[in-house]
Amino acid sequence: MPTLLIYNPVSGGHTAEDFVNTHVLPLLARAHRTPDAVLATAHAGHAGALVTAHLEAHAGPFDIVLAAGDGTLHEVVDALTNTPPRGQRAAAPPARLSFALVPCGTANALYASLFPPVEGEDEDETAYRLRGVKALVEGRASVPLTLALTSIQGPPSGRTPPRVAVSAVVASTSLHASILADSEALRAELPGLERFQRAAALNLARWYAASATFFPTEAAGVVQVYDPAARAFVPHQNSTEDDPIVDLAGPFAYFLSVVNVDRLEPKFRIAPLWRDVTPEGAALDVVVVRPERDPSTRMDSEETREMFSEKLKGILGGAYQDGAHVGLTYADDGSVWDNGEGWSVVEYFRCGGWEWVPDDIDERAHLVCADGEIHEIKKGGRATCTAVIPSDDKSGFAVYV
Numbered sequence: 156m157p158t159l160l161i162y163n164p165v166s167g168g169h170t171a172e173d174f175v176n177t178h179v180l181p182l183l184a185r186a187h188r189t190p191d192a193v194l195a196t197a198h199a200g201h202a203g204a205l206v207t208a209h210l211e212a213h214a215g216p217f218d219i220v221l222a223a224g225d226g227t228l229h230e231v232v233d234a235l236t237n238t239p240p241r242g243q244r245a246a247a248p249p250a251r252l253s254f255a256l257v258p259c260g261t262a263n264a265l266y267a268s269l270f271p272p273v274e275g276e277d278e279d280e281t282a283y284r285l286r287g288v289k290a291l292v293e294g295r296a297s298v299p300l301t302l303a304l305t306s307i308q309g310p311p312s313g314r315t316p317p318r319v320a321v322s323a324v325v326a327s328t329s330l331h332a333s334i335l336a337d338s339e340a341l342r343a344e345l346p347g348l349e350r351f352q353r354a355a356a357l358n359l360a361r362w363y364a365a366s367a368t369f370f371p372t373e374a375a376g377v378v379q380v381y382d383p384a385a386r387a388f389v390p391h392q393n394s395t396e397d398d399p400i401v402d403l404a405g406p407f408a409y410f411l412s413v414v415n416v417d418r419l420e421p422k423f424r425i426a427p428l429w430r431d432v433t434p435e436g437a438a439l440d441v442v443v444v445r446p447e448r449d450p451s452t453r454m455d456s457e458e459t460r461e462m463f464s465e466k467l468k469g470i471l472g473g474a475y476q477d478g479a480h481v482g483l484t485y486a487d488d489g490s491v492w493d494n495g496e497g498w499s500v501v502e503y504f505r506c507g508g509w510e511w512v513p514d515d516i517d518e519r520a521h522l523v524c525a526d527g528e529i530h531e532i533k534k535g536g537r538a539t540c541t542a543v544i545p546s547d548d549k550s551g552f553a554v555y556v
């Protein structure tokens with residue numbers, strides 16, 4: 156199958172070029188899979204343009220070896236989904252595009268989720284980073300990717316058509332979108348994961364004024380929510396087959412949906428159920444924290460937000476303990492337990508889609524993050540996110556595992 160190798164020389168710790176030359180190209184050559192082209196990205200947005208141009212000139216299906224992080228993968232799936240087919244892309248029926256990922260980014264959420272690091276296993280780092288390429292050269296089947304399509308719409312009276320952001324990892328608002336909006340400015344100073352922690356500290360006390368709506372998955376027919384007592388997904392109490400849509404009032408502290416991943420960093424398992432209870436068909440897992448579920452939150456004030464920010468830090472810290480946050484509940488006095496009794500602290504939804512309508516007065520609630528890229532909802536607008544999966548094994552995107 157035609158193979159294209161693309162690397163982003165500035166992803167993460169700038170290791171991609173050296174790693175490709177030293178390890179990836181020799182491995183491909185030994186397997187007689189020398190790429191038809193080896194291309195380096197020269198600027199933001201270039202990965203999408205390179206792949207689109209290549210697919211317009213050559214017929215698929217294609218394998219792409221991608222040495223980069225999640226943001227570069229996002230550029231490729233976003234560009235191909237949003238660019239009307241021309242050339243070979245228009246002449247031939249849709250062809251599947253399969254990626255062999257080489258983790259060279261900062262977070263590498265998708266790679267870490269597909270190949271979760273095993274505690275105590277002392278595989279060396281080079282072998283670990285070559286697992287995706289090994290799966291390709293060993294001829295393993297690629298696994299289809301679910302996509303999250305987030306339509307960013309302006310006010311009903313506006314004339315700009317909605318922009319559809321395509322995610323293969325995350326679509327979020329609230330704290331996560333604020334972190335990604337602020338962390339980019341810290342990239343030069345802090346090239347590693349620390350920049351996300353620094354940006355988190357700046358934003359932990361913010362609450363986001365918005366309302367959200369959840370739509371059911373086709374498979375379940377209802378919106379599901381994780382029940383810490385049952386340790387399982389159950390139908391949300393407001394979702395029935397006749398009336399499955401669930402509305403949620405703000406304020407929100409955290410609102411993050413994922414596809415394909417259970418973690419955002421190798422050890423940060425924010426959506427553990429994605430891996431523990433594999434979704435059937437197209438689905439999104441959405442992790443929500445609403446501060447007013449805390450029984451000790453009596454009124455909204457700066458002091459309350461500061462106090463809740465400490466609690467939120469502890470709650471999200473559960474993601475570093477193998478996803479323990481999803482089992483936390485509130486005692487009557489607002490303290491947080493893990494005994495399964497009381498209100499769940501985190502609302503963990505499995506749904507087919509969601510809608511987010513920010514209040515006009517809250518500027519930060521207008522930010523939406525799609526795989527690290529930040530979009531802004533115009534005043535009076537909304538964001539609507541839907542999960543989609545390839546309709547057959549000849550279309551869409553897939554990854555070698």
Ligand SMILES: Nc1ncnc2c1ncn2[C@@H]1O[C@H](COP(=O)(O)OP(=O)(O)OP(=O)(O)O)[C@@H](O)[C@H]1O
Pocket residue numbers: 163164165166167168196197198199200201223224225226227228230259260261262263264527
């Ligand atoms: N030559 C280049 N110069 C500057 N920016 C580039 C270049 N090539 C690509 N980019 C930009 O680099 C950004 C970051 O890349 P990428 O997502 O691969 O790494 P990362 O952000 O370090 O990792 P992760 O997304 O896994 O945390 C991409 O969004 C892309 O727009």
